[in-house]
Amino acid sequence: MSRGSFRLRCKGRAEEMQEVLSPKGTIFLFGGRQLGKSSLLRQAVEVFQKADPDRHIAVYIDLLKADIGHAEPPEGIWRVLLAELKRRGVIGANVSDRAAGVDVIADAVQQWIEAGPGRRVLVLADEADAFLTADAQAVYTGGGQSTFRTVKRLQRLMETTNRSFKVVFAGLHQVQRFNHLTNVVTAHGGPGILVGPLKPQAAVGLVEEPLAAVGLTFETPDLVWHILGVTNYQANLVQIFCDHLVAYMQQRAMPTSGCHAPITWDDVQAVANLERVRELIAERLRYTINLEDRYRVLTLLVALRSLEHGYAHASRPSELLEAAHEIWQEGFPLNSERQLTIFLDEMVGLGLLIRVPGEERAYAMRSPNVVNMLGTQNELQSELNDTEFDLPYDYNPRAARRSIGSPGGVQRMSPLTEGQFGDMLGHPTRTTLVPCTRALGDDHVERGLRLYGGGYGLDIIGVAPGDSLTDAITANSRRKSSRVLFVDLRGRDADEVREAAERLVKHTGGTPPDSDAAPGASRRYAVVLCSPDAAGEAVETGAGHVLPERWTVDSVRAWPESPFGSPQERRALMDSTGGWPGLVETAMHNVRSGMRQKEVLQGLRERLETPDAATAHLRAAGLTSADVSLLTSWAQFYSDEEYADGKAVMTPGDLAAAFLDKSGDDSLEAAEHLLKRLDGLAVLDPDKHGGVRLDPVTFRALKTIEPAQ
Ligand SMILES: Nc1ncnc2c1ncn2[C@@H]1O[C@H](COP(=O)(O)OP(=O)(O)O)[C@@H](O)[C@H]1O
Ligand SMILES: [Mg+2]
Structure with missing residues (x-):
């Protein structure tokens, strides 16, 4: 099932x-x-x-x-x-x-x-x-x-x-x-x-009824309570557990009677010990804890204490504050005990802690299973010592992107941030170029723009690759409302793009800024989508440039409700996806649909390590076959470990020495030119020792395909 x-x-x-x-x-x-x-x-x-x-x-x-x-x-x-x-x-x-x-x-x-x-x-x-x-x-x-x-x-x-x-x-x-x-x-x-964990009676029903529906019963009623203990009375965890229990029971041959034997203690135990079940439950318990790092630190502290002093050990807010302050001073300033008790009470509501009855305020873990699912004493201790904790994230228009819908079931995000759309409307020429590759999401730029423009009452008028720009400009001159011409010049060369930009700047920016101070005056804007290699010459026209970016460990914090909460999780996400929009979207989708983060990221990496997928990525990222053959040989110099250690830095000198005609200024110039192009394609990451290197996905893709001889 x-x-x-x-x-x-x-x-x-x-x-x-x-x-x-x-x-x-x-x-x-x-x-x-x-x-x-x-x-x-x-x-x-x-x-x-x-x-x-x-x-x-x-x-x-x-x-x-x-x-x-x-x-x-x-x-x-x-x-x-x-x-x-x-x-x-x-x-x-x-x-x-x-x-x-x-x-x-x-x-x-x-x-x-x-x-x-x-x-x-x-x-x-x-x-x-x-x-x-x-x-x-x-x-x-x-x-x-x-x-x-x-x-x-x-x-x-x-x-x-x-x-x-x-x-x-x-x-x-x-x-x-x-x-x-x-x-x-x-x-x-x-x-x-x-809305917290379920009340016992409802929780029992949630276990028994779906099992009964497929003809399964329990040998003894206490097995149900055991399951509820393991799942902390959380409806979502109960479901995960029962799905696996059903699958486990159905794997067995059906007895000739046509009825299943009742579920025994051994069966429940076997399911509880399945690695996949344990990890799913642990990961989902962490969703709650990771709602914010202050919950996380406090949970880890209370859990550690219960491992040290027995599960029912109760901790007072003042003790917890002292310990928490030592671990994370910014998150827990010394004078914040009142704030701390608010957090603790919220954690009671979330089903993580209980408030121990008695005169003095004190808190303990809600169930020993939660503690077990979090990790061993050593693991909890090192998590506390080694994690960089984060204060909650505030809205940041430079990172925030709007969701543009879920074609094919996967939620896609706009390739451009809210801040970048703001820049388009704020640019003095009112014409902006968006150099964008397939891998950066060129197919979604228009939709993002339409949604953004809709919020400001701007009409977006598409000018498709085959349409005449002259006709579009003429028709647009007669319109009364504020609007944006969206001109798709992907695949056109630098001359064509520059020429179009020139005409558009004239069309949109002809009016001095003051003349439209009158409220309600209609304005013309233009956005040109083009390939990064063709954008360079249009700079002279004065048009603005907005460069789509890959997601980063920091910017992905702006992803609404991202399940990759901690800095470590975000780093793992970036390491496997390179922050490439399509890959990040797939990863988010798969984790939301119930897979474990580790599985999802592993799956993505394995897929990209097939030659077909690697080639497709490189093409989508805008690399030509000449780039690819040059860079494949370059990538073979470095092992994955060296790459991870930051050794795969690309300097013009190295590149020139490695591939281009060994001597002379020409090759150095060619290398500099190549790096600049790669930068325009957004395939370079800052390296930790200064300098740049290829992003991890592009690097691995190059290593996957054989170097051309
Ligand atoms: N009372 C309930 N009975 C049955 N299933 C539930 C119940 N509450 C939640 N679930 C299941 O738990 C999962 C998470 O529930 P959801 O309503 O999406 O949570 P939230 O909106 O709080 O994030 C879903 O798979 C849902 O079917
Ligand atoms: Mg919800």
């Missing part, structure tokens, strides 16, 4: 469900990764609509996917709501998408609700962290500053409809920490609801 073939309905969340559905119930749901928030919301959609199909409308919005709070401002939620409510007939199709302001939308919702008794609209806004973080920022308005503008406006609609309209936001745990947020929340219907 394949993994996940018996995904159950959301189990055992009756109280939480009640809170979500009830008009007066909570509007905030919190909980760690994978504890069941999304499952709860999706089930709420069904339950709510089934209760009264004619008068109940439920809308599920994934704010992260819609990029709201990252690329889109928080108000963006209204646009998504408008589209969805139009589709569902709550708002008339005659309301225009562009013109409808927040008040128009809110009024339309109110009118629909008031037009018939019993009408209700429930909005389930999932992955709301970035949205809330962004909305919490003060916005300067005419009358001063305000925070939570969008949340407050939604709440006003809730109040004016007597909560027949209701929004529920779901997010990770730390959202709870906003002070402002607490004010907003307490004014309206109580604190948020925590």
Whole structure:
């Protein structure tokens, strides 16, 4: 049986469900990764609509996917709501998408609700962290500053409809920490609801029912409790365990009676000891712990203490602070004990710790299995000593990229960052070149631009490779709205690109900056997609250049909800993917679909080590056959170890000496030229000792194919 073939309905969340559905119930749901928030919301959609199909409308919005709070401002939620409510007939199709302001939308919702008794609209806004973080920022308005503008406006609609309209936001745990947020929340219907590990009865059902559905039963009931202990009552872990248990039982020959023998202690033990199961559980427990490094340090400390002093050993906040400060001073300043107890209480909510009953505040691990899954005493100690811990990541437009959808099921990200799109609109000539190779994601530049432009009300007008630029410019001169000509000149040579850039600069940048200070004045922009080798000469035209980049250990922190959380994990990701967008996207996708990080990265490397894949990569990266034959011989000089040690530095002198005619300035010049080209293709990484080297994927690809003789 394949993994996940018996995904159950959301189990055992009756109280939480009640809170979500009830008009007066909570509007905030919190909980760690994978504890069941999304499952709860999706089930709420069904339950709510089934209760009264004619008068109940439920809308599920994934704010992260819609990029709201990252690329889109928080108000963006209204646009998504408008589209969805139009589709569902709550708002008339005659309301225009562009013109409808927040008040128009809110009024339309109110009118629909008031037009018939019993009408209700429930909005389930999932992955709301970035949205809330962004909305919490003060916005300067005419009358001063305000925070939570969008949340407050939604709440006003809730109040004016007597909560027949209701929004529920779901997010990770730390959202709870906003002070402002607490004010907003307490004014309206109580604190948020925590979605944590399952309660025992529900958890038992989650183990027994799917197994019963395939004809499996347990020899004794305590086996179920054992499974729950191993999985820490976390629904996602229970599922992983049971999927493997089913597979294990079904591998055995079916007895002639046609019934399976009951599951025994030995069977459960055998599954619990499968390396794959242990690693999956350990990795997923770490999702919660890795929500932020302060959780991680505290978990490791409490776990170590329980290994030293017995599992039930309780630690006081002051002791933990002292130890944590020693390990990570920035993360745990000495005067932060109150903050520390907030973290500890959050960890209780996440199902990692328990608060030990008694007068004094003290905390212990929730279960010995969690400790075992984290590692041995030595492993935990060295993790504490050797890890560089990170403070939580803040939004950074220079690294953040928007998601451009999931063609073929794999989530793709824009090849350009938000900051780079900003640069395009900010450039004085308003014409920008984007030199981009296939490996850097040239096929996705236009889509990223369209999504970005959409947020600013810019029309994007595509000029395909075969179209006449003259016609496009003429037609564009007559248009009234602000718009961007997107000109695809991939594969054209440097002369053509320069000539096009010249004409476009004239077309877009003809007006001095002051003349369009008038608000609402329409503007022309142009973006030229071309190959890196053809971009050089266009510099003289004054057009801007925006260079797509590979992901790095640092920039990949901006990947929303990346499962590669720690610096080590991010480094492993970069080492196997080189940060090449397509490979990073595949890795993210595979880990999200349930594979282990190690497997995923190993799989990618093995695939790239076949000659076909290696050749395909080199071609996609923009290397010519001449480059390849030169560089293959170069790469053979270095072993993988030497590369890892930073010995494979490329200097013009070395390159010249190695391949080009051994003497003379010409060869040095040729080497410098080659390095510059490689830099334009983004296949060079800074080396740790200064200098540059090839990125790891390109390096290995060159080593994979035979050097041409
Ligand atoms: N109450 C539940 N009953 C059954 N399965 C659940 C339950 N809660 C979560 N799961 C399973 O656990 C996994 C993670 O749940 P999800 O709702 O995506 O978590 P979150 O949104 O909190 O990250 C999913 O595979 C889901 O099917
Ligand atoms: Mg979720």
